[in-house]
Every structure is written in C-alpha cells, then in structure tokens.
Amino acid sequence: MTTGEKSTTGYRGVSLELLTKFNIGVWDRIKVESESGDYEGVLLPRNSMADSLHIVIKLDSGYNIGVKAARIKSIEYLGRQEGHYGIREQEFPYDESKPNIFLFGTGGTIASRLDYSTGAVIPAFSPGELFGAVPELADICNLKTKKLFGIFSEDMGPEQYITLAENIYKEINNGADGIIIGHGTDTMHHTASILTFMIQNPPVPIVLAGSQRSSDRPSSDAARNLINAAIAATGPIAEVMVCMFGPTSDQYGLLHRGTRVRKMHSSYRSTFRTLGDIPLATVDVQKGVNPLRSDYRPRSTPNEEFKIIPTFSDKVMILYYYPNMQENLIRSIVEAGYEGIVIAGTGLGHINRPLYNVIRWAIGKGVHIYMTVQTLWGFVQMFVYDNGRYLMDCGIVPLANMLPETAYMKLAWALGQTRDREEVKKLMLTPINGEITERERPDSYLVLQGGLPEVKDFLLDYML
C-alpha cells in the first residue's frame, strides 16, 4: 500500500462510498460529524461478515462505536495511527512438558477479531496470531490450529459436522491431548450434541468455545472463553463440552455437557445454561477445571473403542406445537418427504386431538415421531392421561428429558444409519452421554426458580 492508496478492509456499500468520498482509510485518525454527534478516533477495519451501513471508530476511551454512514455529514482526516493496532504475531512457544491442543476454526467470533488488547478487528487465527493476541495460551498448552470453514453458526450443517468429526478423529489419533472448536454461539449447542453422537468414546476433551461479544469491544468474552477452553482441553473431562462465560462477572467459565446445554439469551455473555442438570465443572485460570460432579467421562478408558459415526439425515424436523395446530401442517410436511419428526409438545408432551389421525397416518407411512417437551425443563410423561397413552399406541415415542434440539440432532444422526423402526428407537432411547437422565437433578431447576441449589460451595458462587 502506497501513500494515497487507502485501505478500506471490510467496508462495502454506502460505508465504502462514504470513505471513498472523504478519502479516508482504516487506521486513519478522524473526526466525524454526524447527526447523532461528533466523534474523534481511529477508523477500524471491519470483518467481512459485518454490516455495510456503519463505520466503526475506536474512541480514545478504548470503546468502539459504529456510526451510521447515512447520518454522517463530514469526516476530517487528522493523521495516521497504524502500528500498534496490528496483531502482534509471534511464534507460539513449544514446551514439550505441556499438552498439545488442536484448535479448529469454523467461523465464529472467537476465530476472528481476537486482538482484544488493541481492539483490532482483523482476524486472528494462526497459533502465532493467537499467541500475540492472547499470550496466556502459551502458559497452558502447545497449540496447533486449522481453519475448517468461515461461516456463521446458523449455516452449520451436516457437511460441517462430518468434516469436524473426521478432523477431530484424525488429530486425536495424531496425538492431540485435547481439542478446541471455535464456533459461533447461535448453534454451538446443536454442534455440541451432534458431535457427542458422531464421536464415540473420545479419549480426550473436545471443547466448543466462542464469544457473545466480539473482541473489539471492551466487554468481549472472546479471550476469556478461549483461555478457559484451553484449560478445559487440557483437563480431566473427556466429553464433548461447551465452555462459555459463567455468571455475570468474568470470574469463571462453565463447562456444559454437550447434550444438555442450550443458549438461553440472545445477547448476554452469560447465555449458555445446562438444563435439567448442573454443569460439569467451573473453569478458571487459578483453579483450573473444578468438577461439580463425579459422573463425568474421564480421559482415555482403554476398554472403549474410540470411533466416529458421522451420519446425518436431511429428512428430520422439529415440530413445535402450538394451540390450534392443523392436520394439514403435518400432512404437508410428511408429503414433502420428512421421515423423522421431533415434536416439542406442551406440558408433559401433549398435542391436540385433531392431530391424532394424521399422526397415525404419518407413522403408518413409516415416519418416526418422537415427543419432547417445550417447557425445556422436566420430563415427557405420556402415561398420565389416556391421550398420551393413545399417542404412544399410535407409535409416538416419548424421549424423557431429552432437549428438543438434542433430540433433533440424535434423530437425524440415527436415521442416517438405519430406518428400521426398532433400531432407530433403540438408538434414540440409549443415552450416549446424558441426553436422557434417569431423573432430573433436583437442584438444577432451582436456578430458573431463583432458588438456591445446595450443591457444593460452587453454587453459592453461581448464585452471586
């Protein structure tokens, strides 16, 4: 880049037009006059996934603000301020006494815009970049990385799940002591549950982590979650887990079992929650992985075969019950070729009577129908009323306390292997890792109730 050729990394549309008009580029120190106020600071580059309507300025306070291009009257050039905004890439140190962790990138925020100390929004992903941005990682492990995709988490699907499972399998067999998956938060819990089913008996931890706030914001959870994920990946729990922000302070992260976790707030950092159970562990730099329960899967148990079963059927869907649901909805879904339906019923697993006929018809056509509860907490109990009993006689199978999302993932996985009714049922009802529990942890719902779970001192923290 020569003088006069300004870089406009990540800007498009009206924001690019605006920068061109005033001959402004990224890392320029500028003064912006807009209808919403005047701002002075440094123009930051943008991620290619960001919107095209705003420019982003790092204020001297350290905060970044987005200013709507359409409201900007003028931009004054004050000077250049590049240099310390770049990612300080350094070779990631190798220490043979430390565990070897492999980090896969899928496109979530954690794999981009990670230079939290400087606020730069350029992607950080290679080990050297990550070390430059989050040097604490080198105290925990040796790191290798591989970027598998660069997509939003709502675009994750079977192709990505299978690629992930295969790559994880390969790197564990190559000697990785733990796996981290950088992942967008939207469907992190979906990916955690499908990987639990696809990757059987993993000998090492497989940890999904991401961030709710991008690392160019002071409140970002990106670095904290990544550090905690590295600690979890070197820890004792060999399960597929979600490692995300715990309480409202950044005191510690929580490790959630992949089949029992759900995103429960659209924007808060403290969004992932274990449902119908308590989390596996807390994790922080001081105490490391601090298990909250003893029934986790420990590292390598030699009697169990580590293998992958990377199957997935496109013909499965979630039917979220609502009052007055009409017969023709289910009929049209079955006629569109769907072979597996996970119903999220009301209460103990209910749907209305006008649907009974079409349910019987669908099952007669070979559709596999399973019942979960849309209350999210609690069990399906179809024995309580005749209605439920009738639906079971029709062939609907109740899934105890399996979460609807987990049930969807498991049914897609099972129907990828077989369409035999009994085999599918056996796969569905045989828990692989906690997707069905015998009974609910009596203390786990208290969190929603505002109650005080009396499990270990930790939960006193959890309540803070």
Added chain:
Amino acid sequence: MTTGEKSTTGYRGVSLELLTKFNIGVWDRIKVESESGDYEGVLLPRNSMADSLHIVIKLDSGYNIGVKAARIKSIEYLGRQEGHYGIREQEFPYDESKPNIFLFGTGGTIASRLDYSTGAVIPAFSPGELFGAVPELADICNLKTKKLFGIFSEDMGPEQYITLAENIYKEINNGADGIIIGHGTDTMHHTASILTFMIQNPPVPIVLAGSQRSSDRPSSDAARNLINAAIAATGPIAEVMVCMFGPTSDQYGLLHRGTRVRKMHSSYRSTFRTLGDIPLATVDVQKGVNPLRSDYRPRSTPNEEFKIIPTFSDKVMILYYYPNMQENLIRSIVEAGYEGIVIAGTGLGHINRPLYNVIRWAIGKGVHIYMTVQTLWGFVQMFVYDNGRYLMDCGIVPLANMLPETAYMKLAWALGQTRDREEVKKLMLTPINGEITERERPDSYLVLQGGLPEVKDFLLDYML
C-alpha cells in the same frame, strides 16, 4: 343406588372389568393384592379424563395411589366408607360488602377434583361445591360460576378463546368485579396472551389459574392457586394475568402479565415464569396483592373503551428453526395455505442462507413472516449482521422481545382482522400489554442465571 348396585364413577376398560369382577365400587374400603404389593384403603372415583388402566385408592396415610389393574391379583371387600368423601356442598354466602367474582370453567384440574381436604376426585365446580371444598373463598368474594367447556388445555383453540372473550365481556358488563378462568396449565400462557389481545382495556382483573397437581394429592396446588386467584381478581391490577404457584414453598403465588409468561417445567408446581421482565405482583392471604412494580394497568380508567376483538386466523404457524432446515419445508407449509409464519430463530434472530430464496418467494406470495428468538430471553436484533438486514429487506419483521408463543397468538389475531401488510405490521409492533418492551428488565434474566435480582425485598423471598 341400591345395595348391590355399585357405583364405578370414572372407571372404564380394564379397570372397570376388574371392579366388576370383584364386585367393588367407589367408596368401598378394600384390600388389594397386586404384583407391586398389597394396599388397604378406600377406592376413589376417577375423573373421566383419567386413564383406564389404574384403580386409585386412598390410603389411611391420606396419600392416593394408582395401582395398575393388570397387576392386581385380587381385591377383598372390607366395608363401606362413604360420606365424608363427598363434596360438602353448602350455599355460598352472599355478602354485599364483598366484590362479585365470576369464575369460568374450561376443563383444567382446578375445576375438578377440588375437594382437597378429603381427597375426593369428583368434580367441584358450582359455587356451593367450591365453598364446601375451599371455604376461604367466601372470605374474599361473592362467587358465581359457569362451566364453558370440559377439555384438556392442549385442545383449547379459537372457538374456546372467542367464547371465553364474549362471556368475560358479558359478565364484566353485568357487573363482575373480577374474572377467574380455571384452565389447564399446558396452554394457560397461550390463552392468557390471546385474551390480552381479544379483550381490550378490561376495567377489572382477568385471572387464569389452574393446578399442576390434582387436588386428590397432598401436594396439590389447586386450592392455593384458586384462593390466590380470587384475591387477585378482587385486587388492583386490571390485566389478563396468570396466577400460579410462586417459589417452591407455597408461601405465595405470583401474578404474571399474560403476554410475558411461559410454562417452564413439565411437572413442577412452580412452573410459570415471567420472561424478560419481573412478575407483576406476589399474592397471598396475608398481604393480598403486593405489586412488584408500578407500571401495571389499574382498575377502570374511564377514558379507554372496554371492547372485545375476538378474531383468529387458522393459517398461522410457528417455525422453530434448527440447523440444516431445508427450503422444501417452508415451501410445503406455504403451499398448504399458511399465511402467517412466526419464526423462532437462533441467537439474535437467524436462519440459514439456503432458506433466503424461499423466504423471499413466500413473502412475495403474501405470507406474513415475523422473527422471534428461540433463546426465549433477549431481543431479536437483525441489524447486527448483513444476513439479518437482508432478511428484513425481504420483508421479515423482527418482533423485539415478543415471546414466540405470544407472537403466534398475536399474528393469528391480527390476520383474523386484516391481510393488509402494513396494517398487520402495525398491529404486531404496537404493544397492547407488554408483549414488546423497550428494554429488558436488567434484573429479570438473573433469575435464570441464578443471580440475585436487587428489586425490592420481595425478590429476596423469590430467591429462597
């Protein structure tokens, strides 16, 4: 009934065959020998909605147990024990100083099997029966009742909503000082939200109440919820509300705004929660209605016209997003005639890219598509990424923090009035009673987080 002609109220199928075989009737004291053990007690009548596979015995401990008919080897007749199990019907006292409350029955547990003091499972519904079963009611109000339906709450639909709205309108105009609706818990929140839209500017409280445990069980919440509902119906808050069990103890009930409440556990009594906000009030016998906030709708404001708008379209559905959702699903739904779709998207309101074309096609065909979040807590924010902006350009309208169930009810209500795109949008985005709030009560999510909301002393109780 003469000697030798035994009553078998509520028994059918195998359980009736069993009773006939051993010549046993309800209120007989019996000794049962079964594969699961021997039991001695009084045979209770059953509700016609109960299953046909068990007989129910009241043990001397006061507990009722269901014994599977197929496992019973013999039943020995020990004597009669009728009398004090019947509902002690007494004339409901009239006190002109007390408010006049009208109770509508729809079929939920609260309107049947209400004799909690004796354990009888026969329905109690007339004012005299309710007074016999729950004499505390007479300390609170004068009571009239009307049974509108006798159905499970999952079978509630537009016919019932409209009948309810019309009857409530009529009885308020006839002078009722408050309304109680006995309702099954499964879809109580759905009915609460549709009634909020159908009944505009009610001058008096409209309170839905039910029970999670039937009144023949010692842990029943039926009487407590009914008493609290009567207090709420005579109280200061003139909104459509859900009045149900608050914390795990039976210390007090909670009043939830009809548009922000959701059933969150399939079997616990403490299942209804206000989401993204704090409850309207606590309610108990000692303190009455104790508001937790000042922004409730007070009784009769003379400037607002009390009216009903009882409309509902059958052509609306909830589309609950999951990864790998296919285009053909939405296409088949639209081709089946659906005109309104409420999407429950991931994160801030996301769906995958392969759906964009079919969404544009559907909207082009005149389908009204609205976006909510399946995280349940938090707001849709479609301005953050280009994806969301593109979907809005296609015509998807974000619904802020409206709950998916509430959005479904409101869209069905709006499309019952007009199909004009702008009119529907205006109806959807203009809050009638809290279904969209400007921002989330910052303390409201803390309950899920296990956090300590610092709002009034009450919330300390709430945390117990």
